[in-house]
Amino acid sequence: MRPGARAPTAPAPPVTEPTLNAARPPRERAELLEWMSGLLRTEYGERPLVPRRAPMHELISTILSQRTTHQDEEAAYQELLTLGDWDAIIEAPTEAVAHAIRRSNYPESKAPRIQATLRAIREQRGGYDLDFLAELPVKDALKWLTDLPGVGVKTASLVLLFNYARPVFPVDTHVHRINTRVGTIPRMGEQAAHRALLTLLPPDPPHLYELHVNLLRHGQRVCTWTRPKCPACVLRERCDAFAVYGNNVPSFSEKPAKS
Numbered sequence: 117m118r119p120g121a122r123a124p125t126a127p128a129p130p131v132t133e134p135t136l137n138a139a140r141p142p143r144e145r146a147e148l149l150e151w152m153s154g155l156l157r158t159e160y161g162e163r164p165l166v167p168r169r170a171p172m173h174e175l176i177s178t179i180l181s182q183r184t185t186h187q188d189e190e191a192a193y194q195e196l197l198t199l200g201d202w203d204a205i206i207e208a209p210t211e212a213v214a215h216a217i218r219r220s221n222y223p224e225s226k227a228p229r230i231q232a233t234l235r236a237i238r239e240q241r242g243g244y245d246l247d248f249l250a251e252l253p254v255k256d257a258l259k260w261l262t263d264l265p266g267v268g269v270k271t272a273s274l275v276l277l278f279n280y281a282r283p284v285f286p287v288d289t290h291v292h293r294i295n296t297r298v299g300t301i302p303r304m305g306e307q308a309a310h311r312a313l314l315t316l317l318p319p320d321p322p323h324l325y326e327l328h329v330n331l332l333r334h335g336q337r338v339c340t341w342t343r344p345k346c347p348a349c350v351l352r353e354r355c356d357a358f359a360v361y362g363n364n365v366p367s368f369s370e371k372p373a374k375s
């Protein structure tokens with residue numbers, strides 16, 4: 117080298133963006149879910165799997181709960197029962213059912229769905245005892261429930277897990293939002309998230325129940341739909357949304373982003 121000439125500098129290493137969780141392989145996202153479960157257990161405590169209400173109550177209340185607060189759902193359920201037993205609710209004018217459940221959102225569409233669901237159960241089972249679901253293979257039990265006119269996969273999963281300790285994982289709006297933001301699943305709809313999350317979780321009903329309930333709490337208190345409280349969140353160190361947006365995580369959109 118000539119005297120005074122500068123030594124050649126090594127080329128700068130390429131800048132690599134950290135891989136977001138949502139793009140990682142299933143094994144790593146399963147581990148992330150385990151990590152989340154442990155932290156949420158520490159935060160909110162152990163949650164033993166004990167049925168909170170009878171199977172038919174769970175089924176009908178979950179239909180009422182869609183887009184409705186817990187308080188209004190319970191009020192609607194209690195007023196629905198003033199129409200009489202399940203047979204009487206089937207026979208009641210649909211407008212009367214809609215009026216009874218008016219504290220729930222969309223009573224006009226829920227009333228005929230509830231009546232159709234009750235009617236289908238009675239026709240198929242000769243009554244309203246759902247305990248046969250405890251013995252059916254999980255796949256068949258899910259199919260039986262989701263074949264009912266007013267029952268989707270979330271409602272079916274709640275009944276099967278909460279009442280019969282079957283290994284399914286209900287995905288409500290809180291479960292969906294937190295898992296999407298953290299990146300345990302890529303962006304997808306709530307329905308698809310049931311299957312995607314279940315394949316990452318151990319088939320252990322008490323574990324599934326505890327995670328579901330603790331995610332619900334976390335979604336109500338910290339990872340809220342709008343203005344999530346990231347600085348107070350125990351999950352932030354491995355959260356995709358926090359990695360991208362910092363303390364300005366945007367409001368959650370249920371719809372998958374358009375590509």
Ligand code: SF4
Nearest residue numbers: 339344346349352355
């Ligand atoms: S860090 Fe923020 S966006 Fe991520 S899970 Fe926590 S509250 Fe939600």
